[in-house]
Amino acid sequence: MQFSPDRPVYFVNPDYRPTTGAQKPVIDPATLETVGTIAAASDGEIDAALTTATAAQAAWKKLDAKSRAKHLHAVANAIEAADFTRCAELMVREMGKPYPEAIGEIANCAPIFRYYAEMARDEAGKVAGMTQAGSFQYARYEPYGVSVHIMPYNFPILLMCWTVAASLAAGNACVIKPAEATTLSTLDYMTVFRSLPEGLVSCLPGGAATAQALIGSDRTHTVAFTGSVAAGKAVAVACAERMKPCVIEAGGSDPLIISQHAPLDVAAAGSVTAAFHLTGQVCTSAERFFVVDAVHDRFVDLFAAKTRALRIGNGLDRTEIGPLVSEAARAKVMRLVDDAVRNGAKAVTGGCIPPAHNTGWFYEPTILTGVTPDMAIVREECFGPVAAICRVKDF
Structure with a gap:
C-alpha cells in the first residue's frame, strides 16, 4: 500500500x-x-x-x-x-x-x-x-x-x-x-x-x-x-x-540579555532570529529580553526596524513568518499580549492579526516594551512571535 x-x-x-x-x-x-x-x-x-x-x-x-x-x-x-x-x-x-x-x-x-x-x-x-x-x-x-x-x-x-x-x-x-x-x-x-x-x-x-x-x-x-x-x-x-x-x-521561557557593550547591529539581527524563527514556535526561542538602560532605546529601534522587514504569509510563498500551528495557539499568544498591554506594556510593532492575512492563524511578530517580571507574558510559556523587553538599570 x-x-x-x-x-x-x-x-x-x-x-x-x-x-x-x-x-x-x-x-x-x-x-x-x-x-x-x-x-x-x-x-x-x-x-x-x-x-x-x-x-x-x-x-x-x-x-x-x-x-x-x-x-x-x-x-x-x-x-x-x-x-x-x-x-x-x-x-x-x-x-x-x-x-x-x-x-x-x-x-x-x-x-x-x-x-x-x-x-x-x-x-x-x-x-x-x-x-x-x-x-x-x-x-x-x-x-x-x-x-x-x-x-x-x-x-x-x-x-x-x-x-x-x-x-x-x-x-x-x-x-x-x-x-x-x-x-x-x-x-x-x-x-x-x-x-x-x-x-x-x-x-x-x-x-x-x-x-x-x-x-x-x-x-x-x-x-x-x-x-x-x-x-x-x-x-x-x-x-x-x-x-x-x-x-x-x-519548552520554556528563555531569556536574552543585551548589555551596554553589545554590538547593537549584531544583537538586533540575532534577536530577530532568536525571537521569530519558526514564528517563535521553538523551545529555545528567546521570549524575555533584558536590555540595559544605556542602550535600551537604540536597541529597540534597530530590533523593531529589522522585525518590520520580515515577510508574513503562506509558507509555500517567499516568507519568513508563517501562521501559528492552530487557532488555539494563536489565541493564547493574543491573550498574553493583550494582558501585557492592559498592564502597561507597549507594542512597538505587531500586537495584532496582520490585515492582509485575516484568513488562517497569522499573528504579526510583536515587540513589547515596558514589560515587568510579574506579567503573565513573562511567567507563562509564550509559544509565538513575541519578544517581551524588560528594561534594567545594569547587570
Missing part, C-alpha cells in the same frame, strides 16, 4: 496499513483548507504494532554493533537518495513553517544516522574501577527493548531522527507517535526505514490517548518525549509510576 494524505493509515515497517479509527481532517493553518485525513490507531492496531516490534527487537539486539551500523548507514543512504518535495509541502501545509525550513529539516537527517551508527560501536562495554584486590568489574550495555518516541510539531522529522537513530543503534525497536499536527509528513517520511528488518520501526498516529496507551503498555520499555511542559510532566509521571526510563525535552 502506498501512502496518500487522503487515506488514514499507520505504518509498520515496511508497510502502510489502513486505520479503522474515527477520521479527522488536517487543516492548513494558512488557508484553512483541508490537506488530508488522519485517524488514531486503534487498540488492536497498537497491539499488532507492538507484537511485531517485540519480535523484531529480539533479533535486532543480537546483531553486533558493526552490523547495526551497516543498517543505519543504509537508512542514511535512503535519505540522501529520496525526493522529499511532497513530504516538505505536507509539513508546510500541516503546521505552517516556510518551505525552505521544512525541506532543510527533512533532507538533513542522514548525518544523524551516520553519527549514531558509528557512535554505537564504542558502547560495547567498559571496565569499571577496582574496589578490592583481585576483583574485576565489567559493565556491559544492553538495549531496553521497545522504545516509544512522542514527537512535537515544530521539528517533527529532525527531532524524531535524533531519538530514533540513537535508539536503533543501541539495539532497540522504535514506535513513533507523531504530533497530530504533523502526522501526514511524518508518515510520508517512513519510507526511509524500509531497508530495516520488518517491524523494527512503526508510526502510530493519535493524540494523548495513543501516547498513554504506548507508555502504559508492558511491552514498551523506554520513552523519548519532546513537547510542552504540561505534556512533559504528564509523560514523566506516567513513566515514573511504571519505573520506565524516559528522556524529556520540554
Whole structure:
C-alpha cells in the first residue's frame, strides 16, 4: 500500500496499513483548507504494532554493533537518495513553517544516522574501577527493548531522527507517535526505514490517548518525549509510576540579555532570529529580553526596524513568518499580549492579526516594551512571535 494524505493509515515497517479509527481532517493553518485525513490507531492496531516490534527487537539486539551500523548507514543512504518535495509541502501545509525550513529539516537527517551508527560501536562495554584486590568489574550495555518516541510539531522529522537513530543503534525497536499536527509528513517520511528488518520501526498516529496507551503498555520499555511542559510532566509521571526510563525535552521561557557593550547591529539581527524563527514556535526561542538602560532605546529601534522587514504569509510563498500551528495557539499568544498591554506594556510593532492575512492563524511578530517580571507574558510559556523587553538599570 502506498501512502496518500487522503487515506488514514499507520505504518509498520515496511508497510502502510489502513486505520479503522474515527477520521479527522488536517487543516492548513494558512488557508484553512483541508490537506488530508488522519485517524488514531486503534487498540488492536497498537497491539499488532507492538507484537511485531517485540519480535523484531529480539533479533535486532543480537546483531553486533558493526552490523547495526551497516543498517543505519543504509537508512542514511535512503535519505540522501529520496525526493522529499511532497513530504516538505505536507509539513508546510500541516503546521505552517516556510518551505525552505521544512525541506532543510527533512533532507538533513542522514548525518544523524551516520553519527549514531558509528557512535554505537564504542558502547560495547567498559571496565569499571577496582574496589578490592583481585576483583574485576565489567559493565556491559544492553538495549531496553521497545522504545516509544512522542514527537512535537515544530521539528517533527529532525527531532524524531535524533531519538530514533540513537535508539536503533543501541539495539532497540522504535514506535513513533507523531504530533497530530504533523502526522501526514511524518508518515510520508517512513519510507526511509524500509531497508530495516520488518517491524523494527512503526508510526502510530493519535493524540494523548495513543501516547498513554504506548507508555502504559508492558511491552514498551523506554520513552523519548519532546513537547510542552504540561505534556512533559504528564509523560514523566506516567513513566515514573511504571519505573520506565524516559528522556524529556520540554519548552520554556528563555531569556536574552543585551548589555551596554553589545554590538547593537549584531544583537538586533540575532534577536530577530532568536525571537521569530519558526514564528517563535521553538523551545529555545528567546521570549524575555533584558536590555540595559544605556542602550535600551537604540536597541529597540534597530530590533523593531529589522522585525518590520520580515515577510508574513503562506509558507509555500517567499516568507519568513508563517501562521501559528492552530487557532488555539494563536489565541493564547493574543491573550498574553493583550494582558501585557492592559498592564502597561507597549507594542512597538505587531500586537495584532496582520490585515492582509485575516484568513488562517497569522499573528504579526510583536515587540513589547515596558514589560515587568510579574506579567503573565513573562511567567507563562509564550509559544509565538513575541519578544517581551524588560528594561534594567545594569547587570
